[in-house]
Amino acid sequence: MYTNLATSYTDVGMETGVAAADPHKLILMLFDGALLAITKARYFMLSGEIPLKGQSISHAITIIENGLKAGLDMNAGGEIAKNLASLYDYMTLRLLHANLKNDVDALDEVAKLLKDIKGAWESIAPAPSAIEQVAPQRVNSYGKV
Numbered sequence: 010m011y012t013n014l015a016t017s018y019t020d021v022g023m024e025t026g027v028a029a030a031d032p033h034k035l036i037l038m039l040f041d042g043a044l045l046a047i048t049k050a051r052y053f054m055l056s057g058e059i060p061l062k063g064q065s066i067s068h069a070i071t072i073i074e075n076g077l078k079a080g081l082d083m084n085a086g087g088e089i090a091k092n093l094a095s096l097y098d099y100m101t102l103r104l105l106h107a108n109l110k111n112d113v114d115a116l117d118e119v120a121k122l123l124k125d126i127k128g129a130w131e132s133i134a135p136a137p138s139a140i141e142q143v144a145p146q147r148v149n150s151y152g153k154v
Contacts, residue, residue, distance in 0.1 A: 033135050039076040040127040043069045047104075047120045054111055066108045069119075073097050073104075096122065 050065035078097040081090040100119045107115035 031135070033130075036077070036080065036130055037127065039072055039080075040123055040130065043072040043077070044120060044123055044127075046072065047116050047123070050107070051113060051116050051120075054107075054113060054116070062111075063108055066104050066116075070101050070104050073100055093126070096126075 046065045046069035050062050050069065053059075053062035053065055074097065078094055081094055083090050083094070086093070100122060103115045103119050106112055107119070
């Protein structure tokens with residue numbers, strides 16, 4: 010029962026975050042989702058919970074293929090987009106290998122690659138809009154934001 014409540018709460022939180030996120034933030038959320046799925050897969054792999062390991066790896070693959078890779082603009086992105094697409098393909102192959110061979114090192118490799126790309130993505134955060142730059146902060150009765 011509590012698992013279902015926690016899942017529902019998480020789903021509502023995720024939906025709210027997605028609805029309020031800009032495109033840059035959405036990409037970061039995809040990275041976070043893939044990394045979380047890999048972390049879960051690692052845990053399930055080490056604890057021998059094979060069906061849950063497979064589900065978690067499948068979820069990571071879906072995020073990489075249908076989120077990160079599908080979101081690449083191959084025309085505007087040029088060589089960088091092509092390289093990222095190839096890297097996402099490689100990650101998918103490594104995750105499939107990890108699933109078939111129970112290879113923790115392959116999971117760790119993909120997690121490291123995702124963290125590196127996420128870090129680069131975070132470093133190119135879009136500048137705040139003009140409204141965000143001049144909007145006054147709300148202050149509570151104690152003088153704090």
